[in-house]
Amino acid sequence: MVKERARILVVGGGYVGMYTALRLQKKLKPEIKQGKVEVTVVTPDSYMTYQPFLPEAAAGSISPRHVVVPLRRVLDGCRVVVGEVRSIDHAKRTATFTTLATEDEGAGRQQLAYDELVLAPGSVSRTLPIPGLAEHAIGFKTVEEAIGLRNHVIEQMDIASSTRDPAVRDAALTFVFVGGGYAGVEALAELEDMARYASRYYHNVRPEDMKWILVEASDRILPEVGEEMGRYTVSQLRRRNIDVRLHTRLESCADRTAVLSDGARFPTRTVVWTAGVKPNPVVAATDLPLTERGRLKCTAELQIEGTPHAWAAGDAAAVPDVTADTPGTETAPNAQHALRQAKVLAENIARSLHGEPLQTYSHKYVGSVASLGLHKGVAHVYGRRLKGYPAWFMHRVYHLSRVPTFNRKARVLAEWTLSGLFKREIVSLGSLEHPRAEFELAAGGKPPVDSDNDPKGSS
Numbered sequence: 001m002v003k004e005r006a007r008i009l010v011v012g013g014g015y016v017g018m019y020t021a022l023r024l025q026k027k028l029k030p031e032i033k034q035g036k037v038e039v040t041v042v043t044p045d046s047y048m049t050y051q052p053f054l055p056e057a058a059a060g061s062i063s064p065r066h067v068v069v070p071l072r073r074v075l076d077g078c079r080v081v082v083g084e085v086r087s088i089d090h091a092k093r094t095a096t097f098t099t100l101a102t103e104d105e106g107a108g109r110q111q112l113a114y115d116e117l118v119l120a121p122g123s124v125s126r127t128l129p130i131p132g133l134a135e136h137a138i139g140f141k142t143v144e145e146a147i148g149l150r151n152h153v154i155e156q157m158d159i160a161s162s163t164r165d166p167a168v169r170d171a172a173l174t175f176v177f178v179g180g181g182y183a184g185v186e187a188l189a190e191l192e193d194m195a196r197y198a199s200r201y202y203h204n205v206r207p208e209d210m211k212w213i214l215v216e217a218s219d220r221i222l223p224e225v226g227e228e229m230g231r232y233t234v235s236q237l238r239r240r241n242i243d244v245r246l247h248t249r250l251e252s253c254a255d256r257t258a259v260l261s262d263g264a265r266f267p268t269r270t271v272v273w274t275a276g277v278k279p280n281p282v283v284a285a286t287d288l289p290l291t292e293r294g295r296l297k298c299t300a301e302l303q304i305e306g307t308p309h310a311w312a313a314g315d316a317a318a319v320p321d322v323t324a325d326t327p328g329t330e331t332a333p334n335a336q337h338a339l340r341q342a343k344v345l346a347e348n349i350a351r352s353l354h355g356e357p358l359q360t361y362s363h364k365y366v367g368s369v370a371s372l373g374l375h376k377g378v379a380h381v382y383g384r385r386l387k388g389y390p391a392w393f394m395h396r397v398y399h400l401s402r403v404p405t406f407n408r409k410a411r412v413l414a415e416w417t418l419s420g421l422f423k424r425e426i427v428s429l430g431s432l433e434h435p436r437a438e439f440e441l442a443a444g445g446k447p448p449v450d451s452d453n454d455p456k457g458s459s
């Protein structure tokens with residue numbers, strides 16, 4: 001039994017937030033029922049995103065709503081608040097947050113008092129001050145970005161098919177991805193595969209008309225699958241005519257032209273930025289200790305250093321990797337750690353409330369699997385290396401076993417099975433992003449100008 005009443009605040013409804021809350025509602029069920037423990041999850045979206053499925057969502061192999069998990073449904077023992085935490089004063093055990101209603105109410109930020117804090121806001125794209133990047137590039141971390149990018153790629157093919165201007169056509173069919181980690185490589189490989197397939201339905205767009213470029217600053221891609229498999233991935237992508245440029249940086253993408261550090265210039269309407277992540281900036285709006293790289297300083301028990309009743313894990317947390325040979329190594333920001341850390345974190349909160357000793361987080365990275373398009377993949381897991389179809393199959397089996405809830409697993413499996421029987425979906429539903437456009441036009445308003453789709457906007 002817990003000694004005192006505990007209000008637990010979980011910031012973030014991603015991997016760490018959702019799994020921690022799930023475990024807490026299970027472990028502390030009697031206390032929650034008696035009103036002795038209260039778990040509140042504050043998160044900007046009412047769903048958790050299973051990010052490893054975003055590339056497949058972009059390719060159209062999984063519907064967008066099946067890569068997300070509805071938090072209100074799975075966290076029925078918790079209070080879910082759709083809002084954004086803005087600051088935390090842990091000394092006073094209070095957080096401020098805003099909700100969708102904040103602006104309408106005009107009352108400003110709301111305050112929330114807590115006894116235990118779980119800070120898991122994840123990461124955001126790590127950008128650089130590159131001219132044109134903020135104006136023209138897109139990231140690949142959310143389901144909105146993945147679906148927006150899918151629609152955009154198909155729209156570019158439509159533009160290329162309908163324009164009589166070769167410069168417009170060339171820019172529309174050039175796709176530049178910056179960053180060779182799994183997000184960038186999988187997104188590029190899946191979208192290229194989808195576009196290659198879609199091109200058979202265009203009378204004047206052939207796969208060889210498209211330029212797919214991967215720009216990576218270091219000498220390798222996909223470090224998650226090891227050096228050998230990384231080299232294999234480069235050769236596979238090049239065989240598909242994908243232009244992989246190692247030791248190369250994006251220097252500018254202003255005026256709709258991607259300028260690279262090797263001097264190459266590509267007029268393009270598509271720059272996807274997947275060059276790493278940094279901790280969510282909300283961690284800086286707290287009185288909690290941060291490392292030089294801005295992550296929350298944690299102990300191996302997932303407590304924030306020197307601050308009792310504050311816990312963290314996942315991409316925003318610097319957790320010591322106790323399995324590493326070099327002291328001072330931190331666990332990498334990936335789902336493999338986030339998921340396992342969440343379990344230990346919830347266990348440790350329950351233990352601390354019960355006055356029991358805490359567990360140490362210890363997990364040796366087991367490798368990774370990556371999909372490179374339909375029936376293509378690469379894997380390096382538990383020392384075993386796989387390529388092509390077996391790796392792709394393993395990728396699917398692994399992620400199907402990992403995606404939360406039986407409901408999601410069944411829906412994803414059904415979709416994969418159906419897509420094996422029927423042709424792939426190749427429509428762009430970009431107009432979903434402007435649902436009022438048609439009505440506004442009918443009602444006499446001006447149609448919205450979408451600079452992205454305006455050929456005059458491109459160079």
Ligand SMILES: Cc1cc2nc3c(=O)[nH]c(=O)nc-3n(C[C@H](O)[C@H](O)[C@H](O)COP(=O)(O)OP(=O)(O)OC[C@H]3O[C@@H](n4cnc5c(N)ncnc54)[C@H](O)[C@@H]3O)c2cc1C
Binds near residue numbers: 017043083121
């Ligand atoms: C395209 C892609 C593919 C990936 N594939 C793999 C893979 O194959 N294998 C692997 O191991 N890892 C993969 N990852 C990485 C993995 O998804 C992350 O490491 C993992 O999601 C980190 O978990 P987290 O809980 O720390 O952050 P997240 O899961 O990102 O959750 C953070 C949550 O906090 C919320 N939040 C943000 N700001 C606030 C705020 N101010 N107040 C309240 N809530 C806030 C966010 O909305 C989100 O719900 C991939 C990532 C991407 C983008």
